[in-house]
Structure formats: structure tokens, C-alpha cells
Amino acid sequence: MTIDRATNQPTQRPTDERPLLEVSGLSVDFRLQTSVVHAVQDVSFDVRAGETLALVGESGSGKSATALSVLRLNPSPPCLYTGGRILFDGRDLLELSEKELCRIRGRDIAMVFQDPMTCLDPLQRVGAQVAEVLRHHTGMSRAEAAQAALAALEEVGIPDPELRYRQYPHELSGGLRQRVMIATALVGRPRVLIADEPTTALDVTVQRQILDLLVTLQHTHDMGVVLITHDLAVVAETADRVVVMNKGKVVEAGDVLDVFDQPADDYTRTLLAATPRLESA
Template sequence: MGEMLLEVRELTTQFKTERGYLKAIDGVSFDVYKGEMLGIVGESGCGKSVTSQSILRLYDEKQLARYHGEVLFRGENLFDLSVRKMQDIRGEKISMVFQDALSSLNPVFTVGNQIMESLFIHRKISKKEAKKKAVEMLRLVGIPDPERRFYQYPFELSGGMRQRVMIAVALACRPQILIADEPTTALDVTIQAQIMDLIVEMNQKLDMGVMLITHDLAVVAETCKRVIVMYLGQIVEEGLVEDIFDHPLHPYTQGLMSSIPKLESKKGERLHQIKGTVPLLNQIPEGCRFAPRCPHATEHCRTVMPQLAAAGNMQKVRCHYADGTHNLLS
């Protein structure tokens, strides 16, 4: 698999509410390796973004959030670091591209200034050198006429251009890990493809680990080697992309795969849908979290929480009946 960069061990994130602390992430563990693309998929509300933002400790730890477990970056637990040291990690060692570039970029500063800011924070360089590197970054992410774009404001750029600027900001210090949180949201199909091609190209050029958070299974199939499927704050299945796409073991993963439109579908044929919705954090069921929506759930499923267990090769699944004792595909 190559050199391990990040080890997430039993990550748990709780948020303070009027009803006390509610658990948004519950015992999530995974690794990220140098040069790999790791996909994290699931419906909205499954905990994908909270997982990634917890790794960087982006939530207010005094008023809002509590973290448990370990996040080891090259063997160092990020949860043991001071706030000051975490600021040194963010942007330089681990960077993040957020969903909405327009709200993530500062509207009153030029895009060039926002790339330079990252360089000033993490590198002791002159303004002239920072400007030169910022223009290089704009060129690297495929923005035409970067010298002119350097002086423009976010509102003067298209959605695709803004997303490229966000990637330029994230990569300015050549991080070892890039977290891309639904980087193609709200972009048209052509621009989505360009942004994903850019992320894959940067992954190969800079040999960095990439965590790609998305609900688009087609993007994962094309770009990632491994995939993690999340549901209601837990990992329900993980493994190599080809294994999980060819032989999904968890009923939730099977539902996601079945909902993908197929070329051979007949006219007027309805797409498969997973019944129900992701429960709220104060309504988490006692046993298997997917049981209320699972067409194969038994009383055992509703009362006993299944563990994430090995299921051959590199595949793991959280299901009582994934060993074939219950026909999940019937």
C-alpha cells in the first residue's frame, strides 16, 4: 500500500446541544497512504464531512465539540497538539478543499492575496517570492492568464474557476494529505469532470494522499483505489473499489449501487431508492443503525449492534448476515 500518512483510530465526535452531547461520529477507524485516492461515500447526514473536519479539529472545542480516539499523522496524535501547533499542521501538512468555494473564499481579498496568505503563514518568504509562487499555483491548477487572475476577486470568477482557486490555496504549501470535501458540488457536469481530473493530476504530480468525500459513486469508481461507505456516523463497509462495486456486502451499499442509473434500463423504469431517511442524532436506533430502513432486518439486527468485521481480501463489513447466512439480495 505504500507509506502510511494518517491513522484514524476509534474517532468519536460529539456535539453539545440542548439535550446534552450527541454523538455524530462513532468509532471510525481508517488509514490514508501516500499517493493514494481514498473515497468516502454515503448520503447527506452520514458523517463524511464531520469526520474530515474532526481530523483537522475545525470545530470549537471549548463551546461545541468533544473529540475522542486518535488521529495519528506520521505517528503524532493531532488530538494531543496545542491549538497553535494545529494551525501549523492545517494548510501545510494537511489541507482541505471545501464544498462551496464562494462562501469559503474571502470576498474582500483578491484570489492572489488569499493564496499568498497561506504561504506567509507557513513559509518565511518575501512578498515578491510569495506572489511568484501564487501565480505559479494558479497556472498549475489550469487557470488561464494567471497574472491577470491574481488581481481578481472571487465574485469575478466562474464557479469552476473559484474551485480551482480553492485547490490552489490548499496546495500552495505542498501538503502531504488533501481532503476534498465534495469539491464538485453545484458545478455543471463538464466542470465537475475538469475539477476531478485536476485533483487526480495533483495527486499523481505531488504524490500526496487524497481523501475524496462525495456521494457520487461514479466519481469514486473512476478515481479511487479504496472506498469507505459511511452510514449515521459509522463505517458500514470498506475495501477495494472493484470488490465493493462488484460484490457489495452491506444492504446499505447494495442500495446505493442499485440506485445508480443503468444504460440497459427500460424507458419509464423507476430508479431503485432506499426507503426512509437518515435518522437524526437523537433518534439513533439501538441495534444496527440501518435496520429501520433495511428490507432484510431481523429482531437480532434491531437489538444487537454488528461489529465491523473482515469479509475476505481487504473488505470489511458491519452486518450480522454478510457471511451468507441470510440472503441479502433476495
């Protein structure tokens, strides 16, 4: 079941629809000099076209390590994938070579990171960074990629995209940098988008704009979205299903409405109880 965000009513997707992305029994260790951290332990989930799956939990619960594992972006060493499968189009991403995986990153599966200021190249104009994705994956000419990048900047609601195209990341506000990150992720028309805390450093007004933008673009392109967040209010408004993580493990999973209305795990209940609420006077 998914939620139609236009009407806020549940809708049923075909039960035989194959997941775009399927993570099964994933385990990830970080082997340090004096210890081993079991960051992800036997984690399983899937996401389908047009659906938003939220990974939630406290800082350190394993959300980001899980998300980065999908595209094998955790640094290795010290990261070691010790078990499980990550299936996309029937292929296990953990078994692909780096060259094969590079064809998937940014084209079929894209990621929006927490802090665009550390992810965007400070020495390269933002438009060129968006265009680079197209040149890498499609072989477009420089002129063709530039036009497509301008269209992508406009699609994500960046005002005066011709001006912004020529600017450097430090010349943009936090909200505009995040929109550039989204444009970079979506310009290749990925089938799955992983959004890792995409609104953490933004004020509440810009947060709302970015989340609305992601929902709109998801519906436009029928993407599957994996949303990593600690904000349960965001999950309630944007996600269809939720996976609750604690200490690297899945403690609860299910439809958002079911999990929030009748949480089965004590940790989930604690998270929900800690969510700020406006009480009437």
C-alpha cells in the first residue's frame, strides 16, 4: 500500500510488481585497528517504483551506512561487506566490478547527500557539475549537456538558472545548493533515488520546499525513493513504508500508518514519544 500525497489517501499498488531495489540480509563491518564495528546487521528492505521507503532511527543507528552500502560508497578499508545481497535489475551490486558499478551510480541509482557544501566541488561551477553526469553516462556533447543541465536546474526550481549555472557552490545559499544536488542526482533520470537527510541543515521553510520538490519529482518520474531521516514528522508526511533501525539492526518495518498507529517495538514507541507535538492551550 502507498499513500497518494495529493489526496492523502491510501492506494494499492499491484502486489506482483517487482521491487526496483531489494536489499536482503545486508551486513557491513568497519574493521578498525583495535576493534570491529558491526554497523549494519542482517538488514532487509525493498522499494518499488513511485514508492517512498523511509529508514529512521537515532544518529549512529546504521541508516547512512546502509544507504551508502547500496552504491558501495563506504570507504574500503575499513568497510567490509560480510553478508547479504543488494539486487537491482536482478543483479547483485555487491558482486559487480567497480567499472560496472560506475555505470549504475548516477544513472540508475542516484544519491542526495546530507551536506551539499562538502559534496559539490568548490573549484567547479555548479552547472558544469550537473552536466558532467550526462557527459559521463550518455556521451552528450558539451553543448548538449549544458542545455540539459540548465533544464535540470530550472526543473528543481532554481531561479535564473543561467546565472546559477555559472556560479560556484559558495555563492549559493544552503537551499540553492541542496537544489543543485537534487538536480545533479536527477538529471540522469534514475529509477531509484537515495536521499540521506536531505534537509538537515536547512531552515524549516526551505525544508518544506525541498521535501515538496522531491515528492513532485518522484511522481513526475515514477522513481523509487529511499529517504533516510530521524524526523518522524517528515516520514509521516512523505513516506509510504518505514524501516526503523537501532544499533545497526531493523527493529520494526511496515506501512507508515500501521507502524505509527500501532508500533510493535519499544524502541519505535520511544522514538514516537520523543517527537515534539503542539498541544492546545
